[in-house]
Amino acid sequence: MIVQKYKDMLQGKSVIRQLSEFATQRGKEIGYENVFDYSLGNPSVPVPQAFTDTMIKMLQERNPMELHGYSQSLGIPSVRDKVAASLNQRFGMNYTGNHIFMTTGAAGAIAHAVRCVAQPGDEVITFAPYFPEYAPYINLTGAVLKVVPADTESFQINFEAFEQMLTEKVAAVLVNTPNNPSGMVYSTQTMQEMARIMQEKEAQYGHDIFLISDEPYREIVFAGVDAPYPSKFYDNTLSCYSFSKSLSLPGERIGYVAVNPACTDADLISVMCSQISRGTGHNCPPSIIQLAVAEVLDLTADLSVYETNMNILYKELTDLGFECVKPGGTFYIFPKALEEDAVAFSEKAKKYDLILVPSDSFGVKGYFRLAYCIDTEKVERSLEAFRKFVKAEY
Amino acid sequence: MIVQKYKDMLQGKSVIRQLSEFATQRGKEIGYENVFDYSLGNPSVPVPQAFTDTMIKMLQERNPMELHGYSQSLGIPSVRDKVAASLNQRFGMNYTGNHIFMTTGAAGAIAHAVRCVAQPGDEVITFAPYFPEYAPYINLTGAVLKVVPADTESFQINFEAFEQMLTEKVAAVLVNTPNNPSGMVYSTQTMQEMARIMQEKEAQYGHDIFLISDEPYREIVFAGVDAPYPSKFYDNTLSCYSFSKSLSLPGERIGYVAVNPACTDADLISVMCSQISRGTGHNCPPSIIQLAVAEVLDLTADLSVYETNMNILYKELTDLGFECVKPGGTFYIFPKALEEDAVAFSEKAKKYDLILVPSDSFGVKGYFRLAYCIDTEKVERSLEAFRKFVKAEY
Numbered sequence: 001m002i003v004q005k006y007k008d009m010l011q012g013k014s015v016i017r018q019l020s021e022f023a024t025q026r027g028k029e030i031g032y033e034n035v036f037d038y039s040l041g042n043p044s045v046p047v048p049q050a051f052t053d054t055m056i057k058m059l060q061e062r063n064p065m066e067l068h069g070y071s072q073s074l075g076i077p078s079v080r081d082k083v084a085a086s087l088n089q090r091f092g093m094n095y096t097g098n099h100i101f102m103t104t105g106a107a108g109a110i111a112h113a114v115r116c117v118a119q120p121g122d123e124v125i126t127f128a129p130y131f132p133e134y135a136p137y138i139n140l141t142g143a144v145l146k147v148v149p150a151d152t153e154s155f156q157i158n159f160e161a162f163e164q165m166l167t168e169k170v171a172a173v174l175v176n177t178p179n180n181p182s183g184m185v186y187s188t189q190t191m192q193e194m195a196r197i198m199q200e201k202e203a204q205y206g207h208d209i210f211l212i213s214d215e216p217y218r219e220i221v222f223a224g225v226d227a228p229y230p231s232k233f234y235d236n237t238l239s240c241y242s243f244s245k246s247l248s249l250p251g252e253r254i255g256y257v258a259v260n261p262a263c264t265d266a267d268l269i270s271v272m273c274s275q276i277s278r279g280t281g282h283n284c285p286p287s288i289i290q291l292a293v294a295e296v297l298d299l300t301a302d303l304s305v306y307e308t309n310m311n312i313l314y315k316e317l318t319d320l321g322f323e324c325v326k327p328g329g330t331f332y333i334f335p336k337a338l339e340e341d342a343v344a345f346s347e348k349a350k351k352y353d354l355i356l357v358p359s360d361s362f363g364v365k366g367y368f369r370l371a372y373c374i375d376t377e378k379v380e381r382s383l384e385a386f387r388k389f390v391k392a393e394y
Numbered sequence: 395m396i397v398q399k400y401k402d403m404l405q406g407k408s409v410i411r412q413l414s415e416f417a418t419q420r421g422k423e424i425g426y427e428n429v430f431d432y433s434l435g436n437p438s439v440p441v442p443q444a445f446t447d448t449m450i451k452m453l454q455e456r457n458p459m460e461l462h463g464y465s466q467s468l469g470i471p472s473v474r475d476k477v478a479a480s481l482n483q484r485f486g487m488n489y490t491g492n493h494i495f496m497t498t499g500a501a502g503a504i505a506h507a508v509r510c511v512a513q514p515g516d517e518v519i520t521f522a523p524y525f526p527e528y529a530p531y532i533n534l535t536g537a538v539l540k541v542v543p544a545d546t547e548s549f550q551i552n553f554e555a556f557e558q559m560l561t562e563k564v565a566a567v568l569v570n571t572p573n574n575p576s577g578m579v580y581s582t583q584t585m586q587e588m589a590r591i592m593q594e595k596e597a598q599y600g601h602d603i604f605l606i607s608d609e610p611y612r613e614i615v616f617a618g619v620d621a622p623y624p625s626k627f628y629d630n631t632l633s634c635y636s637f638s639k640s641l642s643l644p645g646e647r648i649g650y651v652a653v654n655p656a657c658t659d660a661d662l663i664s665v666m667c668s669q670i671s672r673g674t675g676h677n678c679p680p681s682i683i684q685l686a687v688a689e690v691l692d693l694t695a696d697l698s699v700y701e702t703n704m705n706i707l708y709k710e711l712t713d714l715g716f717e718c719v720k721p722g723g724t725f726y727i728f729p730k731a732l733e734e735d736a737v738a739f740s741e742k743a744k745k746y747d748l749i750l751v752p753s754d755s756f757g758v759k760g761y762f763r764l765a766y767c768i769d770t771e772k773v774e775r776s777l778e779a780f781r782k783f784v785k786a787e788y
Contacts, residue, residue, distance in 0.1 A: 043459065117396055
């Protein structure tokens with residue numbers, strides 16, 4: 001018989017996806033350019049030309065059997081070495097290629113990291129607001145996701161609740177900074193305090209508690225914002241990265257796990273990941289994409305549009321009376337809705353062709369997310385819609 | 395704490411990989427061209443030029459945000475439609491795109507198919523000789539792999555043992571035809587008998603038993619060989635395909651699950667796969683590779699070299715007195731060793747720079763596998779080594 005658990009999951013359709021489908025449908029009626037679709041976190045700037053040029057050059061010049069051959073399941077050694085060197089230079093770490101496990105994006109990285117350090121039944125803690133896909137990511141590994149309530153003052157961490165929930169059953173803590181959906185970046189102070197608590201609990205319980213750090217927005221940090229590298233604060237850190245946002249390559253499925261060299265069993269974890277991959281069917285990320293990103297590790301797409309869009313929206317929304325913590329990075333902003341029920345708020349916004357995601361599925365009530373990875377021109381045109389919406393409805 | 399189960403797996407190093415590493419090492423001493431390395435099943439012919447041309451054209455001409463954007467987790471709709479149409483034309487099936495789930499190769503396909511139809515603890519049956527990676531593939535899903543002993547007369551199916559082992563606990567049967575390592579193709583008669591037994595047991599137990607058909611060697615079938623499409627014989631079939639061998643693209647991780655439209659819950663299975671992928675971190679196969687293979691679905695690399703190599707080896711080995719069933723496809727041949735202990739046999743062969751994989755890890759004793767996906771010129775040079783080996787040692 002087909003397995004009921006996955007069949008049941010079909011009922012729980014993603015709110016973000018439903019809104020995105022609504023936007024597409026509405027676009028067919030009035031022209032998609034007239035729908036202010038803030039639903040989906042798809043990059044809106046092209047991959048650097050150097051990536052495309054590298055791909056074409058490899059296709060033209062390299063032996064196709066080598067180019068398209070099996071990568072080791074850990075990733076291509078030269079690629080792993082280059083990733084380590086780039087991280088070391090940027091963050092003063094001391095990774096070697098052996099600490100890097102290449103994955104099919106951040107989802108693949110988290111899938112492997114969690115299986116490395118959490119037994120089925122163990123708890124994994126994350127912080128609201130959080131990316132709703134964490135629930136299936138974690139729960140389908142056999143571990144159980146627990147969510148620390150949001151600190152809605154600053155969208156940093158609610159440490160009191162965190163300490164209470166960090167029981168002996170917790171095998172790992174999953175953080176996401178810069179954060180989807182809040183756009184906040186955890187400060188040095190936040191990271192220090194989180195590390196202090198986790199170290200204290202490790203000592204108290206006599207077992208490791210791992211930090212799984214989901215960092216797809218690492219490169220999207222705005223001017224003047226303190227954006228420390230989480231692994232610097234806590235040895236037992238597995239950093240999960242994706243090139244999806246920084247290089248605008250979400251469909252090509254490329255990322256990595258970087259194991260802090262001071263982590264417990266650091267030399268074992270990446271090779272354990274390659275055992276885990278035999279069960280997930282991962283095997284290796286696409287070879288040609290591995291080789292191509294290795295040539296552009298220190299480049300990004302032109303990410304400046306996101307800060308431009310953020311400043312426009314932040315100014316307009318606060319002028320309109322929205323309470324909003326100013327984002328430090330990502331391409332999200334997370335204002336407080338103008339009524340308690342964010343779902344009702346979002347539903348009313350649709351009348352003005354504003355597609356806003358209510359915060360409920362991010363684990364906090366009464367807020368909404370805008371994914372402003374769209375053209376600045378469209379952001380500007382959307383402001384009048386916001387004005388009309390607020391004036392008419394509130 | 396890191397999870398012991400995966401740590402323990404590090405002890406069980408693959409025999410094939412060990413031999414391949416030995417061959418590489420030996421190559422450094424005497425030149426790799428002088429090592430007759432029959433260990434690894436890596437394609438030895440280039441991808442069709444049309445694939446490379448398509449990739450370059452897309453990189454040069456297409457909007458990079460679309461080209462590298464997220465695919466739906468089910469795969470790109472146009473790609474799924476084309477795969478369905480190609481299968482329908484070749485095999486007289488009636489798939490629609492909705493029956494196709496794009497995966498990261500056959501490993502990804504099997505990982506999803508097993509999770510769809512087997513609860514943790516259920517049994518999945520396969521037939522010896524079998525690809526040794528099936529053990530971790532299946533066991534890490536939570537299901538348990540059970541192996542039907544080989545029919546060493548013909549390397550078709552030992553039906554008596556199969557019937558006995560097909561108990562109520564069996565959720566799925568995993569077949570691989572054309573077969574790695576035997577090189578045999580299951581005949582129409584074999585498929586009919588297998589289907590008859592499975593249908594009988596389904597009726598007896600009152601539950602579905604799914605056929606998971608692993609078909610990466612589908613296109614490598616030699617002249618005059620009867621190579622039926624497994625899904626034609628049994629409605630509850632999930633066909634798992636990889637383009638790795640047919641297009642010589644093993645590193646690019648692209649394949650699919652094709653759900654027989656007459657299968658139980660056929661319309662649900664591919665969407666269930668997309669739920670499963672949230673837990674495996676699969677998300678979608680690389681977008682650009684999906685789009686490129688969709689343009690060359692009815693092409694293959696020039697696979698004729700494999701039949702040429704097979705004929706040379708089959709003649710020489712049988713002339714030398716080896717018992718051997720003539721392969722019907724793949725790039726493997728599976729002769730009986732000249733002593734009972736195939737490991738000892740393989741060890742002696744190393745002295746002649748012949749790298750042969752003993753059959754023990756394929757679930758049968760006393761045989762060895764040659765992966766003859768190497769240049770014909772090298773196959774021919776290896777014959778003298780075989781002659782010396784047999785003369786001196788047996």
